[in-house]
Amino acid sequence: MSDSSRHFLFLTASTRVAGVVGNTEALARAAAEHLPAGASQQWLRLADLTLxxxxxxxxxxGSYPMPEGDARQLLDATLAATDLVLVAPVYWYSLPATVKLYLDHFSAWMRVPGLDFKARMAGRRLWLVTxxxxxxxxxxxxxxxxxxxEFLGMAWMGALWGKGGAPEAIRADQEALTQATRWFAGV
Structure with a gap:
């Protein structure tokens, strides 16, 4: 796959007020500055979508209808991506509710007649920034x-982790910021 055919979908899962860039998103944006040449990117804020x-x-x-509205927009964006990047701060040792709801809908999308969601996701890459x-x-x-x-047959690309906490704490984590410059390189 050439770099020009790569399409990264960044799904931000923070529940902060829209327009406020938290530590996780700041780290993801630092990494996105170093995407392979020619790769495209799309950013969606899950809290802005009504699922x-x-x-x-x-x-x-046993089956589900094709989703509508924001759920359809999210499905289409997911299927258009070669690389799915979850931009998710740790909330109570787990994924934020926004990304958990998105993943729950995978169960429905796998059962939309003719969609073949699971087969279509196989071989794509899944990344996590947290x-x-x-x-x-x-x-x-x-x-x-x-x-x-693993369940979807996607390539697990691992997690880019940084020290979060108070606003802008990620700026002090030079190790994470350095790792971000190489996170998407060579893939």
């Missing part, structure tokens, strides 16, 4: 994201 609550019909109805007070608190979220990638 309906996920209702599990796997064992009663920040927390210390790395060990991010590990459960990293493990969960890796397992999602």
């Amino acid at each position: 309906p609550p996920f209702v599990d019909h796997r064992h009663d109805i 920040t927390s007070g210390d790395r060990s608190k991010a590990q459960p979220m990293m493990d969960s994201t890796r397992l999602c990638a």
Whole structure:
């Protein structure tokens, strides 16, 4: 796959007020400055999209209709991406509710007749950018994201972690900022 055919979808999962760039997004944006030449990128803020609550019909109805509205926009953006980047700060040792709801909808998308969502996701790349007070608190979220990638047959590209906390704390984490310059290189 040439770099010009690469399309990165960055999904920001912070629940901060729109327009406020938190530590995780700042780290992701630093990494995005070093995408492979010719690669395109799209950023979506999950908190700005209205996704309906996920209702599990796997064992009663069994299938789902094609989503509409923001859910369809998110599905289309997901399928258009070669590289899916979850930009998710650690919330209570886990993924923020915004990204968890997005992933829950994968269960529905896998059961939309004719969509072949799981097969279409296979081989794409899944990345995670995150920040927390210390790395060990991010590990459960990293493990969960890796397992999602494995289930879908996606290439798990790992997690870029930085020291978060108070606003702009990431600026003091030179190791994470240096790693960000190489995060997407050579892939």
